[in-house]
Amino acid sequence: MSKVSSIEKPHTPGRPGLSGQGMDRIVEKRTDWRKRAGYAALALAAAAFAWWVFATLTGGRSLSVNAERIKVSPVSIGTFEDFIPLRGRLVPSSTVYLDAIEGGRVEQVLIEDGARVAAGDPIVILSNTNLQLEVLGREAAVTEQLNNMRTIELQLEQNRLSHARNLVEIEYQITRLTRSIERQQELASRELVSQSTIDELQDELNYFQARRAVTLESQATDARLQEAQLRQLRASGTQLESSLALARENLEDLNVRAPVAGKLTGFVVEVGVSIARGGRLGQIDDPDGYKLKVQIDEFYLGRVDIGQTATAQHNGQAHELAITKIYPQVNNGQFEVDMAFAGQPDDLRRGQTLQLRLTLGDNADAVLIPNGTFYQETGGAWVFVVAPNGGEAVRRSVRMGRRNTDFIEVLDGLEPGERVITSPYTSFSGMDRLVLDQN
Numbered sequence: 001m002s003k004v005s006s007i008e009k010p011h012t013p014g015r016p017g018l019s020g021q022g023m024d025r026i027v028e029k030r031t032d033w034r035k036r037a038g039y040a041a042l043a044l045a046a047a048a049f050a051w052w053v054f055a056t057l058t059g060g061r062s063l064s065v066n067a068e069r070i071k072v073s074p075v076s077i078g079t080f081e082d083f084i085p086l087r088g089r090l091v092p093s094s095t096v097y098l099d100a101i102e103g104g105r106v107e108q109v110l111i112e113d114g115a116r117v118a119a120g121d122p123i124v125i126l127s128n129t130n131l132q133l134e135v136l137g138r139e140a141a142v143t144e145q146l147n148n149m150r151t152i153e154l155q156l157e158q159n160r161l162s163h164a165r166n167l168v169e170i171e172y173q174i175t176r177l178t179r180s181i182e183r184q185q186e187l188a189s190r191e192l193v194s195q196s197t198i199d200e201l202q203d204e205l206n207y208f209q210a211r212r213a214v215t216l217e218s219q220a221t222d223a224r225l226q227e228a229q230l231r232q233l234r235a236s237g238t239q240l241e242s243s244l245a246l247a248r249e250n251l252e253d254l255n256v257r258a259p260v261a262g263k264l265t266g267f268v269v270e271v272g273v274s275i276a277r278g279g280r281l282g283q284i285d286d287p288d289g290y291k292l293k294v295q296i297d298e299f300y301l302g303r304v305d306i307g308q309t310a311t312a313q314h315n316g317q318a319h320e321l322a323i324t325k326i327y328p329q330v331n332n333g334q335f336e337v338d339m340a341f342a343g344q345p346d347d348l349r350r351g352q353t354l355q356l357r358l359t360l361g362d363n364a365d366a367v368l369i370p371n372g373t374f375y376q377e378t379g380g381a382w383v384f385v386v387a388p389n390g391g392e393a394v395r396r397s398v399r400m401g402r403r404n405t406d407f408i409e410v411l412d413g414l415e416p417g418e419r420v421i422t423s424p425y426t427s428f429s430g431m432d433r434l435v436l437d438q439n
Contacts, residue, residue, distance in 0.1 A: 062392075062433040070436075071423035072386055073370040075414045078407070080368060082361035084300060085405050088292030088312065088339060090352045092285035096260050098267075101253040103277035104128035106269055113267040116287060117258040124269055124281065126254040135247045142244040149233045156226045163219040170212045177205040256281065263287040290348050292321060292339040292356070298330045303360050304337065312356035314345050321356065361402070367410040371403055372422030377429050380408065384421040384434055393421055393434040 104126030111123050181201045187193045258264070267282030275281065292312070296304060310321045325338040339356075374383065380400035384393040398413030414420065421434075428434060 061431050062435055063428050063431045064435040064437050065428060067390075067436040067438050069423075070421050071372065072419050073372070073422040075367060075369050075410065075416050075418045075420060077365065077416050078368050079363050080366040080402060080407060080409050081363050081404060082402055083357045083359050083404055084296070086294050086296060086310070086356050086358055088294040088354050088356055090290045090348055090350055090354065091293050092263075092287075092350065093289035093291045093340070094262075094286040096262070096284045098123070098256070098259070098264075098281045098283055100126065100256065100275045100277060100279045100281055102126070102128060102131055102250055103275050103279065104131070104254055106271050106273045106275060109269055109271055111264060111267075113264060113282070115264050116262070117264050117284065118261045119258055121258045122255055123258055123264070123267075124256045126256065126275060128254055131251060131254070135251045138247045139244055142240045145240050146237055149237050152233060153230065156230065159222060160219075160226065163215065163222065166215050167212065167219065170208050170215060173208045174205060174212065177201055177208065181205060258284060260284055285350070290341070290344060290350070291324070292354065294337050294339055294356070294358075295334040296337060296358070298333050298335055300360070301328070301330070301335055304358075308358065308360070310339060310356045310358040312354045314354055315347065317345070319343065319345050366401075367414060367416060368407040369410055369414065369420055370422050371406055371408050373424045374422055375403070375408065377425040383414070384425070385414070386419040386421065386436070390438075391436055393436060395432045 105128070106124060107127045108125040109123075110125070111117060111121065117123065181198060184193050184198045184201060188195060188198055262284040263286075265283055265285055266280075269275070269281055304323065304326060306323050306326060308323045310323070312319050312321055320342040321339040322342065323337050324340045327336040327338075329335065369383075380398070380403075382395055382397045385396045386393045396413060399411045401409040401411045403409065
């Protein structure tokens with residue numbers, strides 16, 4: 001039995017002892033660049049969130065502002081004068097509009113625009129053929145109705161006279177028969193006439209007596225009905241005559257006259273122009289009395305009342321006025337009031353404007369800040385308050401009250417000695433904190 005011996009291969013130091021291991025090598029793993037970018041973006045987002053949280057907790061949104069471009073005003077204690085400056089336009093104190101009651105064609109212009117007129121003065125003459133024909137037709141109809149009424153009155157009067165004649169005839173017959181019966185009875189007592197003759201006369205007497213009773217009753221009934229009918233006819237006649245008078249007045253309205261005395265203005269009528277019924281011809285103003293038409297911001301609508309006083313300057317003198325009428329309709333953010341002079345000055349002209357101060361309340365001590373354009377952006381609900389070191393300004397909620405051209409009354413949120421920004425907030429109205437750059 002042969003013996004086989006194994007032959008060992010030499011072992012190379014530092015290499016594996018397995019077959020084929022000399023051909024293998026270790027490959028290092030590479031990290032994907034997309035993952036690295038994702039990690040970086042996540043880190044940036046986390047940093048931004050942390051900054052937002054920090055900014056919110058330490059003052060909200062902020063903005064760096066050049067300190068020289070803003071106006072800083074102090075909060076102080078002083079006397080608040082409750083007034084507002086206004087501008088008023090002079091208009092006549094009373095105006096009567098001149099309208100055409102009946103339309104027509106202008107035939108003649110008697111007075112020029114701007115002239116003074118007295119009540120009843122003719123101004124313009126119009127013509128209206130249709131109206132003239134209508135009035136003539138109405139006059140004819142009224143005349144016909146009046147003639148019919150007179151005819152009926154005549155018939156009623158003739159009927160009354162007929163009843164009267166019948167009664168006269170009946171009374172005559174009754175008297176004649178009564179006397180005849182008396183004579184016949186005297187003769188019958190001496191047996192000179194028969195009883196039948198007396199009976200015939202008595203029957204005839206009874207007939208006329210009954211006829212008289214019926215005639216009297218008919219006369220009374222006719223008289224009652226005739227009186228009622230005559231009253232209705234007279235009332236109808238009065239209405240017809242009034243209608244005729246009104247028609248004539250309408251025709252007379254073609255001659256336009258001044259309803260009141262004053263100055264004729266806005267009168268631009270020319271000969272030959274057709275004026276519609278109710279058309280505006282012009283107006284008559286009070287030439288000596290004036291009032292002020294004043295536009296006031298709607299903010300003060302609840303604080304303006306009739307009787308409040310104002311002071312206007314004219315030729316270097318102050319004149320007192322009072323509100324006489326308030327028009328509550330708001331147009332373009334303003335409403336209108338009328339003001340009357342306590343003592344009207346001389347040298348006033350229609351359309352002239354006057355500066356005035358309207359007093360809204362009594363003077364009072366209050367915490368004040370200067371009035372500024374910031375109020376339009378905030379509505380008085382908040383302001384930027386400057387820190388004591390002057391390096392920043394922080395938004396703060398406040399409560400403000402009355403204001404005039406110079407100051408605003410502070411009711412809550414500010415203390416005397418503090419400083420606030422009173423310049424416009426347009427460019428940083430959405431910020432919570434302003435960093436004031438002193439450079």
